[in-house]
Amino acid sequence: MIYIPANENLCTTLAGQENPNPARGAGVGTMSTAVVPSAPHFGEVQAWNVDTGKKVWTHTFPTSANWGPMLATAGDLVFSGGTNDLKFRAFDARAGKVLWEFPTNSGILGQPTSFSIDGKQYVAVMSGFGIDARGVQGTITRGLPPGTVTAVPEGGSIWVFALNDK
Numbered sequence: 737m738i739y740i741p742a743n744e745n746l747c748t749t750l751a752g753q754e755n756p757n758p759a760r761g762a763g764v765g766t767m768s769t770a771v772v773p774s775a776p777h778f779g780e781v782q783a784w785n786v787d788t789g790k791k792v793w794t795h796t797f798p799t800s801a802n803w804g805p806m807l808a809t810a811g812d813l814v815f816s817g818g819t820n821d822l823k824f825r826a827f828d829a830r831a832g833k834v835l836w837e838f839p840t841n842s843g844i845l846g847q848p849t850s851f852s853i854d855g856k857q858y859v860a861v862m863s864g865f866g867i868d869a870r871g872v873q874g875t876i877t878r879g880l881p882p883g884t885v886t887a888v889p890e891g892g893s894i895w896v897f898a899l900n901d902k
Contacts, residue, residue, distance in 0.1 A: 739814050740782045741802045745775035769875040781816050793832030807848035815859055817844020842891035857899040864892040
């Protein structure tokens with residue numbers, strides 16, 4: 737299986753412009769993002785069977801894009817963040833069920849990593865939202881009913897979780 741953080745119902749346009757001051761750096765331009773009106777969701781976690789090319793499962797996020805890198809483990813867990821609800825999640829790799837979730841201080845944009853110390857497995861991830869994720873989330877939020885989504889604070893914290901031996 738391959739696991740993909742994806743976004744649907746969003747369209748982004750990038751337009752280059754002549755750089756008025758090339759001595760100050762690379763090109764310049766503008767970016768604009770639009771959402772499909774009345775979209776049922778934006779972000780997704782997808783699982784695809786690489787042997788058949790077929791999608792096996794999808795988990796959707798109704799009010800958030802998904803900017804989170806993912807980590808699959810040999811124990812059939814898939815870890816992902818990247819949503820505006822600030823949560824880091826563990827999915828059942830085969831069925832897509834959310835097995836565990838934990839609210840962090842910000843959105844997860846960092847790549848989860850796994851390591852072992854004295855036979856105990858850990859997963860670590862950095863929490864901190866910004867740049868494109870912040871801008872696109874603002875576009876999504878403007879199209880949703882008031883109070884549906886709260887702002888995602890910026891931040892920069894490392895979270896480390898120990899896995900159970902089950």
